[in-house]
Amino acid sequence: MATETEMKLSLSARAASQLRRHVLLSGVPSQRQLLINTYYDTPDCRLRSERLIVRYRQQGGDWLLGVKTAAQLSGGLAERQEWECPGRPGEFDFSHVDQSAVRDLLESLRDQLQPAFVTRFQRHAWLLEPRAGVRIELALDCGTIEASGRRQPIREVELELLSGAVGDLFDLAVALQASLPLHPEARSKSDRAYRLMLDTPMTAAKALPVAIDASLASISAFRRIALSCVNQLQSNEQGILATDAPEFAHQARVAIRRLRSAIRVWQRHLPAPFVARFDPLWQELARRLGGVRNWDVFLADTAPLLSAAFADRAEDQAKVESLFRYARRRCTSNRRAARAAFKSATYSRLLLDFSAALQALPEAKRGSLGDFVPAWLDKCTQRVNQRAAEAQQGGDEARHRLRLAFKQLRYALEFFSPIFAGPVLQNFHQSLTALQEQLGHQNDLAVAMQLVVEALPGRRAEGVHGWLAVQSEALLPELEMLLEAFRRQDAPWSAPSS
Known part of the structure; x- marks a missing residue:
């Protein structure tokens, strides 16, 4: 068994041509070959569900049977187990698979395996040795994925670490990205092929659980969680770029909020320059998505309520119709700005630079999760209780601060x-979720009041604004009940699992 560590970066046709003439490849001999890969699975795609890959690769007159574990890409980086032999x-x-659980599963499915899809591409490969002890294969793959009678282009750079450290991969990727528009890839060839084969519609990616335990080193846990957030963000990129579906922008924003919350949780364990450099950059990207989200929510949730409320009042109905037209224009312009941000070199650099900095974080000499988690969660709860008291005496801004405190505690x-x-744990989380949703509804109404003032300047907004304020006030009794129920919850971290 070998552990394959590689990075995938997508690029344009023009950038692919420029790469072949890049100064880092000057004088380095290259190899060119046609690679034809046939992937196998069972009729019900059992291998995919088990996160395994079986393929035959044709290289000239030779055939290699390959087995791989499927790995998620985060910032373009993937690490997985690989077994290859002639066949x-x-x-x-x-028999060459030396992990018994994997081998037994494959052998049990042997008679069900059938061709699923094919990838066919020309590979230009260069062996680079940027410093003593480091060897990296740089491969430029250009070709197609063929599945179920459909095709999709392949154009990507693979950097495979043959010897050295993961940081060496990032050093090379950053050096290449300095002069080429390279973007860390979010999906492997096989993942894209499955989607093509099954004609799977794009769906917004939500946060997935991260495997951690109390004995895990603090920085290692942060790295896993941060990479999971980056993976969720990147998994929503194509939906933002290719569709107007609101959920993609929403989940991308959630991914950034979760990432920034993780930075807050671990802040005293992280180098100050790391936090100072990256937190403002993520905040700015979230701000770009915030405009999209606010107008999406207004059109989907608030606008129908306003239309019904003012249906019998001709003068106010005219205002509402004007408001809708303005909202649709703003929604379009904000979505265009968000797409420009996700297509930008700035975003591609942020993904790569942040992932590189994550890998380079020094491990703390001491300190596991069990050492600081309870104290941190107690601190979050104290902040929530303080802001809850303020919110009960204050207005929209105080409730907004309370919502942010609950959100940080929940994440x-x-x-x-x-x-x-x-x-x-389940009861505590349900109570948190109910409160966050309630505060979210109130925040949506508060934001809607601001948007109405923007769309209908002067006194034109009065009737609509006043109606929204009444709806917000009507939610306060339920908020009081939810806060009281939350105060009665036991803290799950007071009894850690054995």
């Missing part, structure tokens, strides 16, 4: 949830 297409001998609890067990 003949259609014949499956898995932190989700990060650490594998450490805790039992119904106490």
Whole structure:
């Protein structure tokens, strides 16, 4: 068994041509070959569900049977296990797989395996040795994915680490990106091929659980969680660029909020320059998405309520119709700005630079999750209780601050949830979720009031603004009940799992 560590970067046709003449490749001999890869799976795609890949690769007159574990890409980086041996297409001998659980599964499925899809591409490869002890294969792949009678282009750079450290991969990627528009890839060739084969519609990617435990080193846990957030963000890129569906922008924004919350949780464990450099950059990207989200929510949720409320009042109905037209224009312009941000070299650099900085974070000499999680969650809860008291005496701004405090507590609890067990965690999380949703509704109404003033300047906004304020006030009794229920919850971190 070998561990494959590689980075995938997408690029344009023009950039692919420029890469071949790049100064870093000057004088380095290259190899060119046609690679034809046939991937196999069962009719019900069992291998995909088990996150395994089986393929035959044709290289000239040779055939290689390959087995890989499927890895998520975060910032373009993937690390996975790989087994290869010579073979003949259609014949499956898995005796070379030295991990018994994987081998037993493959052998049990052997008779069900059938061709699923093909990738066919020209590979230009260069072996680079940027410093003593470091060897990296740089491969430029250009070709197609062929599945279910459909095709999709392949144009990407693969950097495979043959010897050296992961940081060496990032050093090379950053050096290349300085003069070429390279973007860290979010999906592997096989993942894209499955989507093509199954004609799977794009769906917004939500946050996935991260495997951590109380004994894990603090920085290692942060790295896993941060990379998971980056993966969620990148998994929503194409939906933002190719569709107007609001959920993609929403989940991308959630990914950034979760990432920034993680930075807050670990701030005293992180180098100050790391926080000072990256937190403002993520905040700016979230701001770009915030405009899209605000107008999306207004059109989808608030606008129908306004239309119904003012249906019998001709003068106010005219205002509402004018408001809708303005909202649609703003929604379009904000979505255009968000797409420009996601297409920019600035975003591509942020993904790569942040992922590189994550890998370079020094491990703390001491300190595991179990050392600081309870104290941090206690601090979050104290902040929530303080802001809850302020919100009960204040207005929209105080409730907004309370919502942010609840959100930070909820994200932190989700990060650490594998450490805790039992119904106490579930009840606490449900109470948090209910409060965050309630405060979210009130925040949507508060934002809607601001948007109405923007769209209908002067006294034109009075009737609509006043109606929205009444709706917000009507939610306050339920907020009081939810806060009281939350105060009665036991803290799940007071009894960590064994």
